[in-house]
Amino acid sequence: MKKSLTVLLTGATGYIGSAWLSHxxxxxxxxxxxxxxxxxxxxxxxxxxxxxxxxxxxxIPTIDPESLLxxxxxxxxxxxxxxxxxxxxxxxxxxxxxxxxxLGASCRKRGTKLIFVSTSSIYAGTKGELLSxxxxxxxxxGSYPTSKYAAEEx
Numbered sequence: 001m002k003k004s005l006t007v008l009l010t011g012a013t014g015y016i017g018s019a020w021l022s023h024x025x026x027x028x029x030x031x032x033x034x035x036x037x038x039x040x041x042x043x044x045x046x047x048x049x050x051x052x053x054x055x056x057x058x059x060i061p062t063i064d065p066e067s068l069l070x071x072x073x074x075x076x077x078x079x080x081x082x083x084x085x086x087x088x089x090x091x092x093x094x095x096x097x098x099x100x101x102x103l104g105a106s107c108r109k110r111g112t113k114l115i116f117v118s119t120s121s122i123y124a125g126t127k128g129e130l131l132s133x134x135x136x137x138x139x140x141x142g143s144y145p146t147s148k149y150a151a152e153e154x
Contacts, residue, residue, distance in 0.1 A: 003073075005074055006071055007072070013036075014078060017078045018043035020078070030052040037057070041055060060080075069112055073113065076117075080093075093147035118152050121148070
């Protein structure tokens with residue numbers, strides 16, 4: 001028999017997060033959704049007999065990751081500031097990296113599984129080329145992919 005899981009999902013209102021929420025694994029019985037603004041939850045489904053959805057308001061980097069993990073079996077970490085042109089200051093992405101490191105440390109301390117989704121922007125491969133994670137073509141260019149790769153490494 002499969003274990004019923006409680007998942008903490010960061011980045012639930014983004015492109016990947018909202019897609020994940022529409023098709024969670026059948027053994028996920030509860031999703032704790034972290035959102036910056038409770039008024040921006042149009043892609044977050046309501047609880048149903050098959051899935052309980054709990055919305056918590058908070059933002060990276062201000063919320064303490066440890067405070068989110070009580071009763072959580074798995075964290076699916078998708079939240080990050082995304083680049084909005086060249087005007088985004090590198091410090092914004094550095095905050096994402098630091099918070100991801102803190103989240104990882106909290107997960108390790110509690111024994112909670114962590115799934116961290118990074119970005120293909122760390123690769124300097126040829127367009128259309130399939131790359132593996134151990135490629136020598138990891139060459140992040142810019143603050144966003146650099147912070148994502150640093151978070152991966154952490």
